[in-house]
Amino acid sequence: MKGFPIPFLIAFASSVSCHSSAFVPQPLALNNVRISEGRKRVYKFVAANTKDDVNDNILSSLNLPSPEAVKENILEGNVGERGEVYVVAQFSLLFCIAIGVGDYLITTILGHVLILAGLILVYKSAADLKDNLSPWPVATDPKAGRGSLINKGIYSYIRHPMYSGLLMGMSGLSILTESTARLLLTFALYLVLDAKSDFEEASLVETYGSDYDEYKANVQNKFFPLDVKSIFKRS
Numbered sequence: 001m002k003g004f005p006i007p008f009l010i011a012f013a014s015s016v017s018c019h020s021s022a023f024v025p026q027p028l029a030l031n032n033v034r035i036s037e038g039r040k041r042v043y044k045f046v047a048a049n050t051k052d053d054v055n056d057n058i059l060s061s062l063n064l065p066s067p068e069a070v071k072e073n074i075l076e077g078n079v080g081e082r083g084e085v086y087v088v089a090q091f092s093l094l095f096c097i098a099i100g101v102g103d104y105l106i107t108t109i110l111g112h113v114l115i116l117a118g119l120i121l122v123y124k125s126a127a128d129l130k131d132n133l134s135p136w137p138v139a140t141d142p143k144a145g146r147g148s149l150i151n152k153g154i155y156s157y158i159r160h161p162m163y164s165g166l167l168m169g170m171s172g173l174s175i176l177t178e179s180t181a182r183l184l185l186t187f188a189l190y191l192v193l194d195a196k197s198d199f200e201e202a203s204l205v206e207t208y209g210s211d212y213d214e215y216k217a218n219v220q221n222k223f224f225p226l227d228v229k230s231i232f233k234r235s
Contacts, residue, residue: 111176118169121154125162128153137200139207149208151215157225159201159216163193164223190223197222 096106126133129150132140140147154161167190174182204212 107175107178111172111174114168114172114175116172118165118167118172121161121165121168123165124154125165128155129162137196138203139200142207147207149204149211149215151219156219158221158223159219160193160197160223163197167193167223193223 132147132150134140142148158164167186170182170186170189173179174186201212201216
């Protein structure tokens with residue numbers, strides 16, 4: 001050791017001592033990690049069970065039907081005899097309404113259908129009126145050989161089907177063009193036609209008397225059938 005630098009030996013010994021002491025606490029650190037992980041598992045287990053208990057208490061307080069009973073009700077009955085068509089239609093419409101699917105498609109189809117239905121209704125009304133057709137809301141004079149009380153065809157369901165066709169067509173055009181202004185004007189048209197039809201019916205009562213009163217009592221729908229099923233029953 002003669003001639004070997006003493007300071008170097010001291011520095012080497014200090015370094016070994018530091019490195020040795022650095023490795024000593026590792027088992028203790030690993031044990032602390034394992035204990036911490038174990039506590040976390042316990043906490044998670046307790047929290048999950050507590051959450052489940054709370055959820056069960058909440059569900060029981062709501063007095064909801066049990067899932068088992070609902071499942072049995074769904075499986076009950078014969079397929080095709082439980083009104084599946086109505087259920088499918090119901091939930092399909094709810095789905096479309098909720099997510100707003102097919103806005104453009106529905107608007108286009110509904111608009112065209114209403115316009116076409118309105119045109120057909122106006123044509124059918126004019127065809128059934130024949131020589132009674134006139135733009136004036138007064139009864140055609142029967143003495144002139146052209147006037148008669150029309151109570152057959154489309155007029156056996158609606159008293160003013162031509163006005164109905166106009167309203168349907170204009171409503172369809174408003175929907176097709178997505179025009180709020182047109183829709184408001186269509187409502188104004190409805191008010192005008194409603195007043196015009198009242199004036200016309202007063203003239204018809206004056207011309208045809210009790211015959212028109214009887215017709216009005218039998219055909220209570222002015223513009224649109226209140227009971228759609230009655231149309232199919234009478235067909």
